[in-house]
Amino acid sequence: MKITIRKPPWLKVSLPSGEGFARVRELIRSQDLHTVCHSARCPNLGECWGNSTATFMILGDVCTRNCTFCAVDGGVPLAFDQNEPDRVANSVKLLELKYAVITSVTRDDLSDGGAEHFAATVRAIRKTSPHCRIELLIPDFQGDAEALQRVIEAAPDVLGHNLETAPSLYSKVRPQADYRRSLEVLGMIAEAGLRAKTGLMLGLGETQTEIYNVMRDALDAGCRLMTLGQYLQPTGKHYPVARYVHPDEFKEYARSGEEMGFDHIEAGPLVRSSYKAHEQVEGII
Numbered sequence: 001m002k003i004t005i006r007k008p009p010w011l012k013v014s015l016p017s018g019e020g021f022a023r024v025r026e027l028i029r030s031q032d033l034h035t036v037c038h039s040a041r042c043p044n045l046g047e048c049w050g051n052s053t054a055t056f057m058i059l060g061d062v063c064t065r066n067c068t069f070c071a072v073d074g075g076v077p078l079a080f081d082q083n084e085p086d087r088v089a090n091s092v093k094l095l096e097l098k099y100a101v102i103t104s105v106t107r108d109d110l111s112d113g114g115a116e117h118f119a120a121t122v123r124a125i126r127k128t129s130p131h132c133r134i135e136l137l138i139p140d141f142q143g144d145a146e147a148l149q150r151v152i153e154a155a156p157d158v159l160g161h162n163l164e165t166a167p168s169l170y171s172k173v174r175p176q177a178d179y180r181r182s183l184e185v186l187g188m189i190a191e192a193g194l195r196a197k198t199g200l201m202l203g204l205g206e207t208q209t210e211i212y213n214v215m216r217d218a219l220d221a222g223c224r225l226m227t228l229g230q231y232l233q234p235t236g237k238h239y240p241v242a243r244y245v246h247p248d249e250f251k252e253y254a255r256s257g258e259e260m261g262f263d264h265i266e267a268g269p270l271v272r273s274s275y276k277a278h279e280q281v282e283g284i285i
């Protein structure tokens with residue numbers, strides 16, 4: 001018999017509505033863009049779009065991997081649109097964003113994993129919105145150092161790569177990823193002098209010791225920014241939630257993590273790497 005754990009009250013969110021929400025929805029539609037907010041069924045969509053912000057997802061909406069936690073469709077992606085960086089830049093300008101977050105699906109089918117497209121997006125935003133800070137959340141580019149270097153050279157203000165979970169769970173939830181490889185990505189970012197950031201989902205079955213071990217590994221790699229949020233099962237076919245982490249436990253991770261050496265840990269049930277991303281780095285960058 002399948003056991004479903006009832007969602008606790010702290011995960012209740014309000015339904016999307018309002019002028020800001022309608023404006024962002026219309027802009028995304030008219031610019032023919034994708035957002036991770038929508039594709040990953042983010043619980044904060046109503047709040048973020050209502051505040052006229054969104055996280056753009058470039059390189060299409062079909063991912064070449066099939067992580068069991070993720071709502072983004074897997075399969076064979078179409079060719080991507082070379083003009084997408086300009087449309088993202090245009091949207092950043094129209095939304096008057098002071099802090100833009102860009103991510104992508106994983107494109108293992110491309111020779112550079114889409115690295116040049118990320119770099120082109122940074123350049124396009126810099127051209128049209130020179131004062132806008134830019135955060136990228138990138139895939140691992142299969143460990144291709146040259147591809148990663150291309151993104152590093154574009155010099156985003158924050159460069160993130162999510163470890164997502166403890167290494168013991170990788171084979172179940174990120175079967176095509178490699179924990180050590182992801183740490184190396186963070187290490188290369190930090191070594192290049194950029195702000196490295198990572199994120200973890202909690203409640204997949206990891207132990208508290210494992211959470212602290214991942215924090216230590218990220219710190220050792222030179223990463224000083226982290227987000228911790230509750231994993232939510234997008235559909236019945238996805239990996240099940242093992243437990244709902246209490247908000248006080250999240251607070252404790254943030255407190256201990258900052259004591260361990262992180263500049264900032266944003267932790268809470270509804271925290272996602274891009275959730276209020278500008279506030280996460282206030283006074284840091």
Ligand code: SF4
Nearest residue numbers: 037042045048274275
């Ligand atoms: S938290 Fe990030 S992904 Fe979720 S709605 Fe907000 S901007 Fe989008």
